[in-house]
Amino acid sequence: MQREFDIESFIEQRKKTRIVGDLLHEQATDYLATLALLIRPQLVFGEYLQGAPRGSGREAQHAFKEFKSLFEATASAEPFRLIQELDVPLEILSSTPQLYPYEYDMTLAGREQPVRITSPVRWVLGFKGFELQRFRQVIRDPNRSTAELFRFVVHYLMLFYCINRAPGLGRLLLGLRFPVSFEKLADFGDMPFCVIGSLVSSRLPDEGLVLKSTEIAGNGTFEELVDEADVRNMEDAVKERLLKAIDAI
Structure with missing residues (x-):
């Protein structure tokens, strides 16, 4: 049975979601700014990148060989179908990490076009100037610029490679309560x-409520709602670990 649309309750949930989402985004962005030097491609690939200082020859050569295989x-x-090869030294236009919205499409009965769903507590990591939304537009454009598509693929794969090869960075972000995962997204193949x-989750209400909300708003977007219980039940992992160690004596 479809629930009745309670506009007052929905507005309150949206306000709480926006507050929590904005605060988490601000905190995650601050951490990334501090950790940015740990994921700079120039430190990994050295002279294989334009303008980068010479690094450890053997390590840089191995890293670039692995990245080349990943790229190819x-x-x-x-959906890329690129045939370009990586020219050395490779040009990297940006190496500043930035958070972009985590989005996906949802098909609803009674609506012709899918609804674009956004998560308030998850983000896709990319380099500044390489917006994920623009990347998706380039892929879907039949008259797309091959050069622009090439740059997007290179920059997102390079960021993935740099983070994936540094497991300590993932553990550090997990300790800061912002876990890192590696995922495939719709529209981007493998x-x-x-x-x-x-550590805060978000969810979608009943499909009927999502449909009603988009009808009232007059657009095709919807943001998941934060689970308030997650916020109220958050625990201090360090505190719990210390207490277990003390109790074990």
Whole structure:
């Protein structure tokens, strides 16, 4: 049975979601700014990148060889179908990490176009200037610029490679309550993306409520709602670990 749409309750949930989402995004962005130096491609690939200082020759060579294999396997497949090779030194236009909305489409009965769903507590990690929304637009454009698509693929794969090869960074972000995962996203084939989450979950209400909300708003977007219980039940992992150690004596 479809629930009755309670506009007052929904507005209150949206306000709480926006407050929690904004605060978490601000905190995650602050942490990323501090950790940015740990994921700079220039430190990994050295002279294989334009303008980068010379690094450890053997390590940089090994890293670039691995990245080249990753690029060739991903870029040549759907939906990219790129045939360009990586020219050395490779040009990297941006190496500043930035959070972009985690989005996906949802098909609802009674609506012709899918609804674009956004998570308030999860984000896709990319480099500044390489917005995920623009990347999706380039892929779908039949008259797309091959050069622009190439740059997007290179920058997102390079960020993935740099984070994936540094497990300590993932453990650090987990300790800061922003776990990192690697996922495939709709519209991007088998390309792996870095996703930053939080200890707060979000969910969708009944489909009927999502449909009613989009009808009232007059658009095709909806944001998941934060689970308030997660916020109220959050525990201090360090405190619990210390208490267990003391109790074990």
